[in-house]
Structure formats: C-alpha cells, structure tokens
Amino acid sequence: MDKVILGKTGIEVNKNGFGALPIQRISKKDAVYLLQKAFYNGINYFDTARAYSDSEEKMGAAFEYTRDKIIISTKTAAQTAEDMWKDLDESLTKLKTDYIDIYQFHNPSFCPKPGDESGLYDAAMEAKKQGKIRHIGITNHRIAVVKEAIESGLYETMQFPFSYLAADADLEIVEACREADMGFIAMKGLAGGLIHNSACAYAYMAQPQFAHVAPIWGVQRESELDEFLSYQVCPPQLDGELLAEIEKDKEQLSGDFCRGCGYCMPCPAGIEINNCARMSLMLRRAPQEGWLSEEWQEKMKLIKNCLHCGQCMSKCPYGLNTPELLAKNYEDYKTFLK
Template sequence: MDRVILGKTGLEVNKNGFGALPVQRVEKKDAVYLLQKAFYGGINYFDTARGYTDSEEKMGAAFEYTRDRIVISTKTMAGDAEKFWSDLHESLRLLKTDYIDIYQFHNPAFCPKPGDGTGLYEAALEAKKQGKIRHIGITNHRIAVAREAIESGLYETLQFPFSYLAAEADLKIVEACREAGMGFIAMKALSGGLIHNSACAYAYMNQPQFDHVAPIWGIQRESELDEFLSYQECPPVLDGKMKAEMDADREQLSGDFCRGCGYCMPCPAGIEINNCARISLLLRRAPQAGWLSEEWQEKMKKIEGCLNCGQCRSRCPYGLDTPKLLVKNYEDYKTFLK
C-alpha cells in the first residue's frame, strides 16, 4: 500500500484519502457503512469540513471507537476568532473527539497571519497549545493565496486542487510544498467529476515525482469506494492507453471551464451555477438522459432570470466570467433538446 508523509506534520497516510463532502448526500446509516468499510479496507485519512452540513456528524458516528487509528482533518470558514472557536467546538462535538489532527482555514480569500486583525491565526495557535488541534493547515483554490501560505512558513499542510489536468502554475505549487516540507493534500483529484477514469487519476498521482502528494477522493457510493480500495492492492500503471486518454481529456478540458467548486453560490436568482455553468462538459462526459430531464430543463431555464449582479464572478476563485459561461452553456444546452 502506498504511503505519504504529510510534510513536517510527520503524519503518515495512505495514498487513498477519503473526501467526506459527498457523504452529506446519503443517509446516515449508509454514510457510516461507507466510512467504516473504508477504514477496515485500509484507508486511514478522512477529510471533512464544518461547512459540509452533517458530514462531521456522520464521521463521528463512524469512528467514535476507532478515533486513535485514523487521521482526521476538518475546516472552518470563520472570519474572526469568535467564529473560529465556535466552529472548532462544534466540530469536536460532532466528530466525538477531543482533538483534530489537521485544522484548516477553509478557502479564505486571504492568507491568515498573526497581526492581520482577524485573530484567526492567533486562535489556531492557542487551540494547538490547548491540544484541541495538532496541526494548522489551509485550503485554497487561488494560486496567489496558496503561494503566500507556502512562503509564510506558518502552515503545515496545504489542500489545493490537483489532478492530471493541472496547469504549470499548479505543478509549481505542488513542488514548492515539497521544498518547504509542507504536506500537500490534493483535492478535486477527479476535477469535480469531469475525470471519469479513476484508474488514470490514481496512476497519475502515484508517479514518483508526486510521492509527497496525498489525494482525497470524494466518495459517495460503495462502487466508487471499491475502485479505490482495489488500487491499494493492485495499483494501476500509467501505460500508453492511459496517457492517450489523459491527453484527450487535457485537450477537451483546457482553458476556462467551471470546476464545480460551488464558491460562487448561493445565487440570488436561484441558479445552480456550479453545474449550470459546466453543463456542456457534463453532457459530453456523462450519460445525457439525467441532464436532459424536465427537472434539469427547469434549472437551466433559470439562467434567463440572471440578474447580472456579478456576485458569482467576484466569488469565483478561478477568476471566471461566470455569467458569460452560464449564457454560453445555456445556448449549447438548448441544442441537445432539439
């Protein structure tokens, strides 16, 4: 089984991290079953967030009696110290634990530092001193914030989008973490569902130059879990066929496309931006019937009511012109209905 040391934290995790955002979409008993099956199948790293509705509660139910045998990371979107402590105490309660291995600032628009006026980093240091958290991390989708976090020397881990669709700037972030002795946790390793061949994704991550990269895979179904568990015993090899598939994906998914992260939400016009703005790709990369249902036709029609308020554009961590993408995808979507 492939193992990764998360930089200076010294935490050893396997190459299969369990991303628990999707378990908020399934019943509690099914989520607990998935999480426990992952653990007994050899997965020892589980990532969640205070913002993932009931994900922490489900994880707490799954691991109350095996807590000391796993690594847990969670996140706070707090903007000040008061909210930081509120989030931390709630996470500890729901996770049924008295400590969190890696506590992460969740995609802040800036890099929290001592003396910045928010009190966030000072609160994290105090929580670490009290033993409530063991390591301080940060997650982000913005190159500039990620680079600043690495250069600051304040953080022990960085969670950042990374897959075989990564641009040169993303690869530099990955290497900078290695050089800084900073744990690199790869989110969006399947590019928000646009990468369909998990074996390709795993094989790419398993290359020697990424031996310090710990991917977390968003898992919602048992069949998905079974795929990743199988790779622990029989890791897929990056052969010519896989490389050709990856090249084709890179060609199709290059340029400005929505990753589906959802940070543009909520929309005041009720548009499900994180899917509507990439429906063209979803139609071409997944079975079409589901996306052409009456329910989805109604969702897409809401684009006609776009207020052009610009809120989604200002929130997009990738700097996309989201309203323009919505119109483009809607026009394309209508061609599939003819």
Template sequence: MPKVTLGSTGITVDKNGFGALPIQRISKEEAAYLLQKAYRGGMTFFDTARSYTDSEEKIGLALSEERDGFYLATKTPALTAEGFWNDLDTSLRLLKTDHVDILQFHNPPFCPKPGDGSGLYEAMRKAKELGKVRHIGITNHRLNVAREAVESGLYETLQFPFSYLASERELELVRLCKEKNVGFIAMKALSGGLITSSAAAYAFLARFDNVLPIWGVQRESELDEFLSYIGNPPAMTGELSAIIEKDRSELLGEFCRGCGYCLPCPAKIDIPTSARMSLMIRRSPSAQWLTDEWQEKMSRIDACIGCNHCAQHCPYGLDTPNLLRRNYEDYKTFLK
C-alpha cells in the same frame, strides 16, 4: 500501495484519502456503512469540514470508537477568533473526539498570520498548544493565497485543487510545497466529475511523492474502486496516458471547476453544474441531463439578474454569466 508523508506533520498514510463532502447528501445509515467500510478496507485519512452540513456528525457516529486508528482533518470557515473557537468546539463535539489531527482554515480570502488583526492564527496556535489541534493547515482555491501560505512557514499542510488538468502554475505549487516541507492534500482530483477515469487520475497523482489525494465518496461502487487501489495501485500505462492526453486536449482552458464559491445565486441557478453542462453532457450518459428537472434548472439561466456575484467570487476569474449563457445555448441543441 505507495505511502505519502504530509510534510513536517509526520502523518504517513496510503495515497488514498476519504473526502467526506459527498456523504452530506446521503442518510446517516448509508454514510456509516461507507465510512466503516472505508476504514476496514484500509483508508486511514478522513477529511471533512464544519461547512459540510452533517458530515462531521456522520463521521463521529460511524468512527468514534476507532479514533486511534485513523487521521482526521476538518476545516473552519471562521474569519474571527470567536467564530474559530465556536467552530472548533462544535467540530470536536460532533466528531466525538478531543482533538483533530489537522485543522485547516477553509478557503479564506487572505492568508491568516500573527498580528494581522483577525486573531485567527493566534487562536489556531492556542488550540494547538491545548492539544485540540495537532497540525495547522489551510485550504484555498486562490493561487496567490496558497503560495503566500506555503512561503510563510506558518502552515504544515495545504489543500488545493490538483489533477491532471493542472496548469504549470499548480505544478509549481506542488514543487514549492515539497521544497518547503509542507504537506500537499489534493482536492478535486477528478475535477468535480469531469475526469471519469479514476485509474488515470490516480496514476498521474502517484508521480508526486508529496501529494495525498482525497477522493469524494458518495456511493459504494466509488468506494470499492478506490479501495481496490490499495492492493493494486494503477500504474501509468500507454492506455491511461492516452486518456489523460485526450482529456487535456478537450478540457484545458476556460471551464468551471465546480468549487461552488459562486453560490448562492439570487436567481437560484445551479451555477457549478450549469456552467459545466456542455462538458458533462458529453462525458456521461446524456439522458440524465435531459430530464424535465434539469431542463427547468437550465432555463433559470434566462432569469439571471446580472448581479455579477458569481464572477466576483470565482477564484479562477471566469466570466461566469457568459459561460452560463454559452452552456445554455449549447444545451438547447440536445433538446431538438
């Protein structure tokens, strides 16, 4: 499998990172099994976050005895220096380690810099001096914040959504990271489940020698798929190219990426899934979306109070309330 070096960090791994957000949805025993299997199978980059409920704890329980054999990245959503130190201390305790290889500011609404008044970057730099953090990173869904971070020279890695549904603006961001020697960690390489061919997703990302994809893993079957790519990485073929072109023709444009920054919803609407229902129901077995449970969830769209919280917090500028209504009307046609 091709390897990737994350910019100036010197971290070199297979292009096959483990995204640990989904393991918060499974038991500790199930998570430990997946994490240990991933490590034994050759995965050496694990990405989690303080915000992913018990994900850090599960990694600590499963992999602490193997700590020297893999790279560990986590994130803090803190917006103050005090919150930063609280998060870092909690992360290190739960992960059962004395350091993380990359600590990332988790989708801040601005680019933390020295002297900006928040104290965040100063705290991050101090943590690095103390050896608790080896490298400084940032994640974002806002293109302007991401570009500012890369151009600032303050960050060693950027984590940003990137898949074969990317626009020219995202492609330019990848090129900018390479130019500035900033490691690019690709989240949402399967676009929140809208991309159903991991082989096509992998083959596309393999074209970028500075990009490390992290795959969200919740089931053993998913893990087995990604582990198989270590010894047999998918190459771009005519068949995979056709899948990519078909998906781009169907999915490019106004669609919800499922990032979840619209939540919580006062009307308890499951916005990330409901706003993509028209696409999901056509791209995976429809029966799972037509259960009584999902009919009730979709009906909550009628209870929208018009607060516009979702639209105001969408990093992609979507008219989310209108998108939800359109998806619900389409959904009803499947119930007839």
C-alpha cells in the same frame, strides 16, 4: 500500499484518502458503513469540514471507538476568532473526539497570520496549545493566497485542487509545497466529476514526482470506494492506454471551464451556477438523460434571469467570466432538446 508523509507534520497516511463531503448526501447508516469499510481496508485519512452539513456527525458515529487509529482533518470557514472557536467546539462534539489532527482554514480570501484583524491564526495557535488541534493547515483555490501561505511558513499543510488537468501554475504549487516541506493534500482529483476514469487519476498521482501528494477522493457510493480500494491491491500502470485517455481529456478540457467548486454561490437570481456553467461538458461526459430532465430544463432556463451583477465573477477563484459561460452553456443545452 503507498504511504505519504504530510510534510513537517510527520503524519503518515495511506495514499488513498477519503474525502467526506459526499457522505452528507447519503443516510447515516450508509455513511457509517462506507467509512468503516474504508478504515478496515487500510484507509487511515479522512477529511471533512464544518460546512459539510452532517458529514462530521457521521464520521464521529463511525470512528468513536477507533479514533486513535485514524487521521482526521476538518475545516472552519470562520472569519473571526470568536466564530472559529464556535466551529472548533462544534466539530469536536460532532466528531466525538477531543482533538483534531489537522485543522484547516477553509478557502479564506486572505492568508490568516498572527496579529491580523481576524485573529484566526492566533486562535488556532491557542487551540493547538490547549491540545484541541495538533496541526494548522489551510485550503484554497486562489493561487495568490496559496503562494502567500506557502511563503509565510505558518502552515503545515496545504489542501489545493490537483489532478492531471492541472495547469503549469498548479504544478508549481505542488513543487513549492514539497520544497517547503509542507504537506500537500490534493482535493478534486477527479476535477469535480469531469474525470471519469479513476484509474487514470490514481496512476497520475502515483508518479514519483508526486510522492509527497496525498489525494483525497470524494466517496459517496460503495462502488466508488471499491474502485479505489482495488488500486491498493493492483495499482493501475500509467501505460499507453491510460496516457492516451489523459491526453484526450486534457485536449477536451483545456482552457476556461467551470470546476464546479461552488464558491460563486449563492446566486441572487437562483441559478445553480456550479452545474449550469459546465453543462456542456457534463452532457458530453456523462449519461445525458439525467441532465435533460424537466427539472434540469427549468434550472437551465433560470440563466435567462441572470442579473449580470458580477457577484459570481468576483468570487470565482479561477477568474472565469461566469455570465458568459452560463450563456454559452444554455445555448448549447437547447441544441440537445431539439
């Protein structure tokens, strides 16, 4: 079973991390079962966030009696020190623990630093001094913020979107973290659901140049967990067949496309941007029936109500022209209804 050292933290994790965002969509009983099955099959790293509704609570229920055998990271989207302390106390309570291994600032629009107006980093340092957190990390989608965080030397881990659809700029970030001895946690290894062959994604991450990369896979169903557990026993090889599929995906998904991260939300016109702006891709890469339901037809119609207010564009970490993408996707969508 491959292991990854998370940079200067010295933490060793299984190269098969559990991303706990999706478990907010299933029952507590099912979530506890999945989490415990992952643990008893060798997964020792679990990532969640205060923003993931009841994900922390479910994790706490699953690991109350095995806490010392796992690594937990969670996140705060707080903008002030006061709110960070509230988030931290809430996370500790929900997770049923008295410490968090890696406490991460959740996709901030700036790089928190000691002495800045937010007070976030100073608060995290105090929490570390008190033993409530052990390591300080940051997550982000913005290249500029990511680079600043790496260069600052303040952070022990970086969580950043990474898959075989990565652009050259993304690959530079991965290498910069290695050079800085900064733990690199790869979120969205399946590109927000656009990559369908998990064996391709797993084999790509397993390459020697990514030995320092710790992927966290979003898991909601037992079948998904079983796929990743099977790769621990029989790792997929990056052979001709898998390479061909990766190249095909790169060709289809090159250029500007919505990753579905949801940071553009909420939309004042009620548009579910993070799905509507990539509908064309989903129709071609997933069973169409679900996306062509009456419910989704109504959701797509809301695109006509776009206010062109620019809020979504200003919040998009990838700099996409979201209104334009929405319009294109809606026109394409209507062709599937004929």
